[in-house]
Amino acid sequence: MPEAEILPEDPHPLPPPTATFARDAERHLLDAPRHCPRCGAAIGGPGGLVVEWWAATDRVFYCWCRSCDWTGTVVQVDRHIGHEATG
Amino acid sequence: MLTAEQNAELTRVGPGTPMGELLRRYWYPVAFTRQLEEFPVKRVRLLGEDWALYRTPDGSYGVVEEQCPHRRASLAYGVVEGEGIRCGYHGWLFGRDGTCLDQPAELDKTSFKDRVRARAGRAEELGGMVWVYVGPEPAPLLPRYDVYVMDGVRDFGHALLPCNWLQIMENAVDPHHVEWLHGRYFEFLGSRMGFEAPRSFQRRHVKVAFDEFDHGIIKHRLLEGHTEDDDDWAIGHPMVFPYCMRVGGAGIEQMQIRVPVDDTTTWFVLYTVHAPEGAPPPAQTVIPDYELPWRDQHGNHIVDYVEGQDIMAWVTQGPITDRTVEHLGRSDVGIAMLRKQFKQQLAAVAAGRDPIAVVRDPATNARIDLPCEKNKFGAGAEFALQWMNLGFTRYSPQLEDLLRLHTEAAKVRANA
Numbered sequence: 001m002p003e004a005e006i007l008p009e010d011p012h013p014l015p016p017p018t019a020t021f022a023r024d025a026e027r028h029l030l031d032a033p034r035h036c037p038r039c040g041a042a043i044g045g046p047g048g049l050v051v052e053w054w055a056a057t058d059r060v061f062y063c064w065c066r067s068c069d070w071t072g073t074v075v076q077v078d079r080h081i082g083h084e085a086t087g
Numbered sequence: 088m089l090t091a092e093q094n095a096e097l098t099r100v101g102p103g104t105p106m107g108e109l110l111r112r113y114w115y116p117v118a119f120t121r122q123l124e125e126f127p128v129k130r131v132r133l134l135g136e137d138w139a140l141y142r143t144p145d146g147s148y149g150v151v152e153e154q155c156p157h158r159r160a161s162l163a164y165g166v167v168e169g170e171g172i173r174c175g176y177h178g179w180l181f182g183r184d185g186t187c188l189d190q191p192a193e194l195d196k197t198s199f200k201d202r203v204r205a206r207a208g209r210a211e212e213l214g215g216m217v218w219v220y221v222g223p224e225p226a227p228l229l230p231r232y233d234v235y236v237m238d239g240v241r242d243f244g245h246a247l248l249p250c251n252w253l254q255i256m257e258n259a260v261d262p263h264h265v266e267w268l269h270g271r272y273f274e275f276l277g278s279r280m281g282f283e284a285p286r287s288f289q290r291r292h293v294k295v296a297f298d299e300f301d302h303g304i305i306k307h308r309l310l311e312g313h314t315e316d317d318d319d320w321a322i323g324h325p326m327v328f329p330y331c332m333r334v335g336g337a338g339i340e341q342m343q344i345r346v347p348v349d350d351t352t353t354w355f356v357l358y359t360v361h362a363p364e365g366a367p368p369p370a371q372t373v374i375p376d377y378e379l380p381w382r383d384q385h386g387n388h389i390v391d392y393v394e395g396q397d398i399m400a401w402v403t404q405g406p407i408t409d410r411t412v413e414h415l416g417r418s419d420v421g422i423a424m425l426r427k428q429f430k431q432q433l434a435a436v437a438a439g440r441d442p443i444a445v446v447r448d449p450a451t452n453a454r455i456d457l458p459c460e461k462n463k464f465g466a467g468a469e470f471a472l473q474w475m476n477l478g479f480t481r482y483s484p485q486l487e488d489l490l491r492l493h494t495e496a497a498k499v500r501a502n503a
Contacts, residue, residue: 054417
């Protein structure tokens, strides 16, 4: 499927193509959760908030749903690690 | 990372914007009491709108939209009278609720003045500052947070900064910046400029935590060498929704106030009360207020004091931080939480409810105590001296008196 077709229905403005991280920003918007894991309401726009941060190779999406007030994180992982030494 | 649309929603404070509507549910300090005592009318700007603030001869306060409803001249150049403010241009008089009480050049027996009204807010004095409320009625109570009503020696440093208030508030839920901006960077500057940076600011963070409460978010830090019984972790201190941070330690109690003047301007006020245990505070007839220098003659930031470093970090993000290109890490979880709290309260207002930290019960408003560590960074009394000598208080006209107050109080405590 071409990327343009999986953009959100109401496309969010992106930084200009010449801006640092512009491509990166686009990928992040495409990957962010769009629906509440609890009630399924849209959370990408006015219906909630999705803030991404990074922890090692994990991408953590801090989500809040305006409909049901659920707050939690969704973690996108490249490799599942059961446990590891923490020193 | 936010979209541009989300960034705009969280940062635009003007009338009619969602955030502007939320922020208009709160009281803001806009002047020092001293200023209105010296001259009874002052132009103030708040949330992207201009107002004329005035003090009547009986000591009560009023605030009206700056432009006169008649011919739009500024009421900040008006005449203050017992009943309100009279426009300097043609003498129209407006009461504290905005009612037009007099139109000297018009006919007496018409209803003209009944059909004219100035937009008015509410204004009150508390703790040496004049506060205004410009939101919908019924107005909430002006919150009596502990710092504003406690005994002690008051000291007000302030600066008008060219950036949005939210990027300053995000700093209030970012504990890690202390060990770098006020720790490593300070030490780096000190080694080259010939001063010793405060060591208590240099401790590494082992972990941080955040708790939401009725008035904002409390942040906790566990520093290297400390236990979970230490104040920084066990108590912490709060970001006070939506525009303050309560901080302090070693007999210095402070509210850092960040008034959203407009989208790209913030009035930063360090409302500070010195009340070290061991010495009764001397009587204070005048509270000094002084402007903090934060740029040198070359336009570079002045970064050899704590708050100058903060200002550098806030202002250099630009007038409004472009959050579409940020890269947050796990240490930024407090920032995500703050944004969520704002979004929750935006939703509350849209649904017709009061957002958090709106106070309506007089019984709870006698004094609102906020959690705040006493033994800051585990540095004991030394913290007060470090903070005064290497923080904004170095610009205070009463610095020597304050140093003496804390030193003498420490002696009394040691001999007790």
